Amino acid sequence: MFTPSRHLHPSPTRPPSRRALLRGAAGLGATAALTACGQGATTPRTSGDVTLALWTHDQNYEDFFTRSIPAANRLTDFAYHLSTTRAGAPDLVTKLLAQAVAERGVPDMVGFEMSAFPRMLRGDIAERLLRDLGEDVARTPGLKEDLLPARTAPFSKDGKLYGLDSDTPLIVHYYRRDLFEKYGLPAGADTWEEFARIGERAHREHGVALNAVVTGPDVNQVVQSFQMLFNQRGGGLFDKDQRLTLDSHEAVEALEFICRGLRAGFITPVSDYFGGPMQAALKQGKVIGVLMATWFKIYGLMPNVPEQKGRWGMAAPPRFAAGGHATATTGGTGFGVLRGKPNTLAAAEFLRSTYLTHEAQVRRFHDLGYLPTRASVYRDKALLRTTDAYLGGQRPFDVYTALLDDVPRVYVSPDQSILNDVLAGCLLGAYRGDLTPRAAIRKAAADFRDQAGR
Structure with missing residues (x-):
């Protein structure tokens, strides 16, 4: 039975129809009117054969879940099959809301x-649409405490967990080990100030950059370049209550550092992290370092410069002398379960058995390269011994485990796209020298409040 949202104010004589509310939600970007997607009473399946409808933007996830079916069959009372639909990441949400409108x-x-x-x-x-997966997590003693808060926070609201993240995408500094040695550059600077001195010398003497920031049309990537440093410095775009917290000295300090790097040349501008110009800069040895999430090796380095296998290394990012964290995170994909459906329980059990067990998290790292979201899995002896051929035989978990205890939580807002639009423009203005870093941050915050109405 549909109950109007508390955020709506229906007529006292006749409340709007369920369909009208749903149409309004989809038409306005889903503003708070969606009902649970089950149509009427449903009888949940509790065992037996079940075909789950899975939506994803990435073939790799489909392959992983398909390979995980035998484990799920073993650990649950179900026998699983998958029917998968793939679409672009933004399109999946649009399609989900549209299908909920259509019931x-x-x-x-x-x-x-x-x-x-x-x-x-x-x-x-x-x-209204998603199952609180926190209830499923609570069924396993100690699991809630073992899940990294940095990876549950982005998919949580009001104490409920609506998505299980696929990764703990720690920010690290990838660097060309061979060229750092050739140019006499020390890897693994302790502070960003030291990194800047090393980078200024490297650019002055060898014409190379130790990092890149995005200055192209993709506003999400423009913000991402800044947000990694901002979060590491101890700031955040929003707090857990979705209130804007951008306007801060941490934001100004992070932006000042990027502007300094661009002026001095040890940070180079690129149109995006994955396209032709970035590939050319990597191939030519002009960009010999990249501050990015751990997944960048798989999606940025290995596809673009496979011939450089063995020449790269990975180090913990430098720290801000004034405070902050050892690292940050960027990106991630959280899988959620639709509530009120016959397959809701089966889907929750499938996700729990393929994503949250120790064995599943180890398997996900080996299959996809994504880091565990449970702290205890980082102590797995086999993972600790793992070596990475692309990184010259380096043991990556030596770096990951050193960072794990100091990873900040990141909170998001439904108005994230508005902030990304205005913030990207202000960041680019600061990079060009049209705005000071402080003016850029203040303008972005003011423009956001004007456009978001808060």
């Missing part, structure tokens, strides 16, 4: 890429 065709499981998930946080959409 048919919604999936059982869906993967929410980090930049797309904030739309689900508007009003009570997530609460």
Whole structure:
């Protein structure tokens, strides 16, 4: 039975129809009117054969879940099959809301890429459409405490967990080990000030950059370049209550550092992290370091410069002398389960058995390269012994475990896209020298409040 959202004010004589509310939600970017997607009473399946409708933006996830079916069959009372739909990450959310309006065709499981998930946080959409996976986590003693808060925070609201993240994408500094040695550059600077001195000398003497920031049309990547440093410095775009917290001295300090790097040449501007110009800079040895998430090796380095296998290394990022964290995170995909469906329980059990067991998290690292989201898995002896051929035989978990205890939480807002639009423009203005870093941050915050109405 549909109950109007508390955020709506229906007529006292006749409340709006369920369909009208749903249409309004989809038409306005899903503003707080969605109901649970089950149509009427449903009888949940508790065992036996079940075909789950899975929506994802990435073939790799489909392959991983397919390979995980035998384990799920072993650990649950179900015998699973998958029916998969793939689409672009933003399109999945749009399609989900549209199908909820139509009251048919919604999936059982869906993967929410980090930049797309904030739309689900508007009003009570997530609460009405998605199962609280915190209840499933609580069924395993100690599991809630073992899950890294840095990876549950982005998919949580009001104490409820709506997505299980696929990764703990720690920020590290990838560097060309061979060229650092050739140019006499020390790897693993302790502070960003030291990194700047090393970088200024490297650019002055050898014409190379030790990092890159995005200055192209993709506003999400423009903000990402800044936000990694901002979060590490101890700041955040939003707090847990979705209030803007951008306007801060931490934001100014992070932006001042990037502007200094661009002026001095030890940070280079690129149109995006994955396209032709970046590939050319990597191939030519002009960019010999990249501050990025751990997944960048798989999606940025290995596809673009496979011939440089063995020449790269990985180090913990330098720290800000004034405070902050050892690292930060960027990106991620959280898988959620639709509530009120016959397959809701089966989907929750499938996700729990393929994503949250120790064995599943180890398997996910080996299959996809994504880091565990449970702290205890980082003590797995086999993972600790793992070596990485692309990184010259380096043991990556030596770096990961040293960072794990100091990873900040990142909170998102349903108005994230508005902030990204205005902030990207202000960041580019600061990079060009049209705005001071302080003026850029203040302008972005003011423009956001004007456009978001808060």
